Amino acid sequence: MKLAEIVFDCEHPARLARFWVAVLDGFEVRAYDEAEIARLAGLGLTPETDPVVMVDGPGLHLCFQKTDTRAGPKNKVHLDVSASDRPAEVDRVRALGATVVAELASSTWLHDPEGNDFCITDPR
Structure with missing residues (x-):
């Protein structure tokens, strides 16, 4: 097995993805193509309100997914x-x-x- 991605449960995926892209060298928010923008629009969403935002980096992906509440009181x-x-x-x-x-x-x-x-x- 190999580690494929690290997933962050968060309230604002796009904003948190941009934060980590700015922090880490070599990482970029995955680009949205026209088909994905159309799919989001059909759901009443935009890249800014997308509930799952992917970030690509050297050999590893970060995934930021919207959750209504934190998973627990402390990160493990x-x-x-x-x-x-x-x-x-x-x-x-x-x-x-x-x-x-x-x-x-x-x-x-x-x-x-x-x-x-x-x-x-x-x-x-």
Whole structure:
């Protein structure tokens, strides 16, 4: 088996997808072709209100799917992303909407705009 995608349950898939595309190198929101835009329109939706937004990256996909409520009170899995200049990256993702939870010795614990945990770590 191989890991195919990571799925985020969220309230605003398009917005959260854009956040993570801005955070991660090499990831892009999957383009909507005319047929998909027409399919969404038939459902009264647009790419901005699509309940499932896909993000493609190097060897991995991220899926953002709309849910009415959070799966639970605490994430049991979170992402660690490494950065050569952690303070600069923390400032950058804060400007994108992340909030700092705690500064640790070799990482910074943050929440994305919908409260999902992630850490920016020093290079390993």
